[in-house]
Amino acid sequence: xxxxxxxxxxxxAFITFxxxxxxxxxxxxxxxxxxxxxxFQLEYTTDNVSLFPAMITTIMLIFxxxxxxxxxxxxxxxxxxxxxxxxxxxxxxxxxxxxxxxxIPSIVYGLFGMLFFVIYLNFQxxxxxxxxxxxxxxLPLIIRSTEEALLSVDNSLREGxxxxxxxxxxxxxxxxxxxxxxGILSGIILSxxxxxxxxxxxxxxxxxxxxxxxxxxxxxxxLALHMYVLSTEGIHVNESYAxxxxxxxxxxxxxxxxxxxxxxxxxxxxxxxxx
Amino acid sequence: xxxxxxxxxxxxxxxxxxxCIFIFAGSIPFIQEYGFKNFLLGTVWKPSNNPQAFGILPMxxxxxxxTFGSMVIGVPIGLLTAIYLAEFSSKxxxxxxxxxxxxxxxIPSIVYGFFALVVIVPFIRDIFGGTGxxxxxxxxxxxxxxLPTVISISxxAIRAVPKSYYEGSIALGATHERSVFSVVLPAAKSGILxxxxxxxxxxxxxxxxxxxxxxxxxxxxAGLTKGVRTLTTxxxxxxxxxxxxxxxxxIATAAVLFLFILAINGIFLIVKRRTNN
Numbered sequence: 001x002x003x004x005x006x007x008x009x010x011x012x013a014f015i016t017f018x019x020x021x022x023x024x025x026x027x028x029x030x031x032x033x034x035x036x037x038x039x040f041q042l043e044y045t046t047d048n049v050s051l052f053p054a055m056i057t058t059i060m061l062i063f064x065x066x067x068x069x070x071x072x073x074x075x076x077x078x079x080x081x082x083x084x085x086x087x088x089x090x091x092x093x094x095x096x097x098x099x100x101x102x103x104i105p106s107i108v109y110g111l112f113g114m115l116f117f118v119i120y121l122n123f124q125x126x127x128x129x130x131x132x133x134x135x136x137x138x139l140p141l142i143i144r145s146t147e148e149a150l151l152s153v154d155n156s157l158r159e160g161x162x163x164x165x166x167x168x169x170x171x172x173x174x175x176x177x178x179x180x181x182x183g184i185l186s187g188i189i190l191s192x193x194x195x196x197x198x199x200x201x202x203x204x205x206x207x208x209x210x211x212x213x214x215x216x217x218x219x220x221x222x223l224a225l226h227m228y229v230l231s232t233e234g235i236h237v238n239e240s241y242a243x244x245x246x247x248x249x250x251x252x253x254x255x256x257x258x259x260x261x262x263x264x265x266x267x268x269x270x271x272x273x274x275x
Numbered sequence: 276x277x278x279x280x281x282x283x284x285x286x287x288x289x290x291x292x293x294x295c296i297f298i299f300a301g302s303i304p305f306i307q308e309y310g311f312k313n314f315l316l317g318t319v320w321k322p323s324n325n326p327q328a329f330g331i332l333p334m335x336x337x338x339x340x341x342t343f344g345s346m347v348i349g350v351p352i353g354l355l356t357a358i359y360l361a362e363f364s365s366k367x368x369x370x371x372x373x374x375x376x377x378x379x380x381x382i383p384s385i386v387y388g389f390f391a392l393v394v395i396v397p398f399i400r401d402i403f404g405g406t407g408x409x410x411x412x413x414x415x416x417x418x419x420x421x422l423p424t425v426i427s428i429s430x431x432a433i434r435a436v437p438k439s440y441y442e443g444s445i446a447l448g449a450t451h452e453r454s455v456f457s458v459v460l461p462a463a464k465s466g467i468l469x470x471x472x473x474x475x476x477x478x479x480x481x482x483x484x485x486x487x488x489x490x491x492x493x494x495x496x497a498g499l500t501k502g503v504r505t506l507t508t509x510x511x512x513x514x515x516x517x518x519x520x521x522x523x524x525x526i527a528t529a530a531v532l533f534l535f536i537l538a539i540n541g542i543f544l545i546v547k548r549r550t551n552n
Contacts, residue, residue: 002452009363009452012355016426017372019419020379023390075283083277090284097287103540104533105480107507108298111514111529115297136290143287169276190381197383199483200507204514224385228483231389244386251381259374 024248031245034238044210049230049239051246053212057220060213061130061206062195069135069142070188076139077146077184082172102140106201109137113205125207125219133205134198138191145187149180186261193254196247199224223247302527305520314527320493322513322521329524331531333495337503338535340496341489342478344414345421349478350471352418353425360426361433362455380423388484391416396488403500408490410499416488417481421474428473432466433459465550469543476539480532482507506532 041050076094084091113133123129153176161171177184199222207219208229221229227243230236306314309329317330360372395415400407436459444454460467490502491512504512510525510532517525 002450005452005456006363009355009359012352013359013364013372015352016356016422017375019422020375022394023382023387024378026390026394027386072283072286075280076287079277079280079284083280084284094284094287097291099544100291100537100540101287103476103536103543104294105476105482105507105536107480107482107510108294108529108533108536111510111526112294112297114514115301115526116293120297136294139287139290193381197381197385199383199385200511203511224383227385227389231385231392231487237393240389244389247383247386251378251383255374255377255381259377 027241027244027248030238031241031248034242035245036242039239039242049210049236051223051226051239051243053210054221054223054226054243055246056212057127057206058196058222058224060127060220061134061202061222062192064127064131065134065138065195066188066192068131069138069191072135073139073142073187074146074184076143077150078172080143081147081150082168082176098140098143101136102144106137106198109133110201110204113201118205124217125205125209126217127206127213127220128216130202130206130220133201134195137198137201138194141191141194142184142187145190146180146184149183149187150176152183153179182261182264186258189254189258189261193251193258196222196250196254197224198222199228203228223250298526298530298533302523302530305523305527309520309524314524315531318495320509322517322524327520329520329527331506331509331524331528333493334504334506334509334528335531336496337489338479338505338507338532340410340503341413341417341485341505342475344410345417345478346471346475348414348418349421349474350425353422353470353474354429354467356422357426357429357433358455358460361430362451362459376423376426380427384420384481384484387416387420388487391419391484392487405500406490406502408488408502410489410496410501410503413485413489413503413505416484417478420481420484421477424474424477425470428470429463429467432463432470435466436462465546469546469550472539472543472546476536476543479505479535479539480507482511486511506535 038048039050040052040055041048042052044050044053076098080091080094110133113129117123117129117132118125121129157175157179158171161175162168166175202222202225206221206225208221208225209219210221210226210229213220223243223246227240227247230240230243314329314331315335316332317328318332319328319330320333321328360369360376364372391412395412396407398407399409399412399415403409403411440458440462441454444458445451449457485505486508489505489508491504491508492502493504493509496503506528509528513521514525
């Protein structure tokens, strides 16, 4: 019996990592031979389905979304951890709201973004509508990582700062925030991963125009959307692989940086405890 | 400054309210006009017919079928992998494998979908014939996609079981495997249950990957090797050209999906609260 159990456990682990390995290697092997300089040309044409405009759009979207969502998310974390009392009714409602937000499927976000930003506020399919929709979507992630990072900061740091006569706000920004920074950053990096991989929420907000957006009210497509459009068309398989490889590379970099940061946070709080 | 923090904290509440208002307000007039029962239990979805038919039962059943299928495939493999990571792997190997799970969680759903389209679909086509886009393919794909959710939450739950449970069982003469399966696992069951509930939420809400491999025929699921359409894909496929009543019907589809998710979230919170007590 024991041997059977051990075997099934090992077999399952083997299946899981075998699947991961085959996905990554399949995309890498087929993708590398499809990567060529013409895919990085400035213009998308029907002859040359360049992924460069999608890359620029993705970067623009990440940048804008973080500018909007990071302060709101981080400040919410400040309020929940540093200011509000635990049994506060409002805190409970905020918690329920963020937990519900994190469970909503991205297509519902997409539809909401279309109804509210695109139609009701008349933004049309645009960078702005996409940014705001995705901004709401990553809010729970940033709030939660900020909360966890703030909770991991040793209370003696705060008390020491108060004892020296520093006000609450200065303590938060000069003492607590630097100590919690790696955790907050790792949350932000993870949300970059979410933004890069998102498709359903962007399709009806950002639209799928294959060009670099000229402004906030102009449509574009991200790499993931580009890959989706190519996959459904079914005639540019090689270009899909190439886009897949770029997406995988982004995910790998994002994961690496976020692991690095959270290790730093764990180490930082241990050092604080020792000192 | 406290005021600014408070305003930021309220943004989440405003966002969730706006989402509820726009999704539900957009669908209630349609449901009233078409009839709640006709909409939910209607078996025919033919928006371009005259008269139009908007029964979403096929899509509800489609979503339930592929979600159930993904559980059958993903939960055992995920749970056993979690057990491997928590109780069987060496420390050095664990660090490496854990980053693999994180990578799996980070891979965009469109990449999973594309992989399924170019690898799993031809494979299933060779075995079962037809187009290869059917319930089985979609279940396998979703089963793979929920693995990281099941694995990381179950693993955390298994690790949270006090070491003394395991040691007590070993002291009574049970083997390592027996102790893990008969003592540690039952103690971690509510954590494992919440990993499964979250996985159901992910599977039912997944859109862009499923669209590529499920076949998307709007009919009552006719068999494992037949194509199927889910609630999520119904919205994406038709939203681009839908107008008037058709569009309202799609918004109502999203409302039904939203209600499913709210129910799943509710169950999740109850399980979590029970665990904390």
